Amino acid sequence: GAVVSQHPSWVICKSGTSVKIECRSLDFQATTMFWYRQFPKQSLMLMATSNEGSKATYEQGVEKDKFLINHASLTLSTLTVTSAHPEDSSFYICSAQYGTQGETQYFGPGTRLLVL
Amino acid sequence: AQSVTQLGSHVSVSEGALVLLRCNYSSSVPPYLFWYVQYPNQGLQLLLKYTSAATLVKGINGFEAEFKKSETSFHLTKPSAHMSDAAEYFCAVSDRGITGGGNKLTFGTGTQLKVEL
Numbered sequence: 001g002a003v004v005s006q007h008p009s010w011v012i013c014k015s016g017t018s019v020k021i022e023c024r025s026l027d028f029q030a031t032t033m034f035w036y037r038q039f040p041k042q043s044l045m046l047m048a049t050s051n052e053g054s055k056a057t058y059e060q061g062v063e064k065d066k067f068l069i070n071h072a073s074l075t076l077s078t079l080t081v082t083s084a085h086p087e088d089s090s091f092y093i094c095s096a097q098y099g100t101q102g103e104t105q106y107f108g109p110g111t112r113l114l115v116l
Numbered sequence: 117a118q119s120v121t122q123l124g125s126h127v128s129v130s131e132g133a134l135v136l137l138r139c140n141y142s143s144s145v146p147p148y149l150f151w152y153v154q155y156p157n158q159g160l161q162l163l164l165k166y167t168s169a170a171t172l173v174k175g176i177n178g179f180e181a182e183f184k185k186s187e188t189s190f191h192l193t194k195p196s197a198h199m200s201d202a203a204e205y206f207c208a209v210s211d212r213g214i215t216g217g218g219n220k221l222t223f224g225t226g227t228q229l230k231v232e233l
Contacts (some may be wrong), residue, residue, distance in 0.1 A: 001202050004158070004159075032219075034220075034221075040142070042225070042226075043206065043223045043224065043225045043226050044160075044206070044221075044223050046220060056144070087121065091157075093159050093160070095160075097219065103165070103167050103210060103212070103219055104150075104165060105219070105221060106162065106163065107152070107159040107160040107161070107162075108159050109158055109159040110158060110159045112157065
């Protein structure tokens with residue numbers, strides 16, 4: 001149980017294009033989803049918190065117009081990197097949370113983005 | 117505000133030896149604490165969690181951790197290391213939703229565990 005998937009697992013794009021990453025909770029309804037960014041050999045940095053049907057809450061320093069988050073249902077959240085540039089290249093990981101107190105986050109396998 | 121300190125960015129043990137990965141936390145409220153493991157190019161897998169029940173928590177793959185409030189620690193141990201344990205381990209503390217919008221996690225910087233023959 002508590003499986004989270006991400007698609008795609010790998011994406012290479014040209015500078016200036018937009019990329020959409022999907023995060024799905026496969027066997028549970030996620031009250032909240034989170035998006036993280038991880039640079040090589042570093043820890044995870046929270047980018048935003050996403051609740052179904054409402055606007056995402058972004059962490060300080062994260063450009064909301066650059067990283068568009070949509071949480072349209074209890075099983076799907078999407079992150080769109082708009083007008084991607086090489087500095088956006090990173091490993092993006094989502095997590096989903098459920099339960100009466102929702103104390104545990106379950107993580108997706110991650111999406112590696114390379115912007116050329 | 118919360119923070120997590122993982123002492124030792126790299127730990128090396130022999131196969132069959134005790135694994136000890138250290139985690140100290142700071143939290144303004146009674147914390148939830150987690151250990152996650154990450155294999156190369158993969159997401160994070162939950163090893164175990166402490167959510168204010170028993171202070172000694174047992175997880176998957178033979179790992180366990182003990183919550184010590186007086187020491188603000190949540191160290192991860194395993195009696196006998198296996199080659200498959202080689203991975204990156206992250207300790208995390210949750211804000212328990214006090215800042216709204218779900219339980220935010222603050223991660224430590226990670227500890228790379230190497231297991232040698």
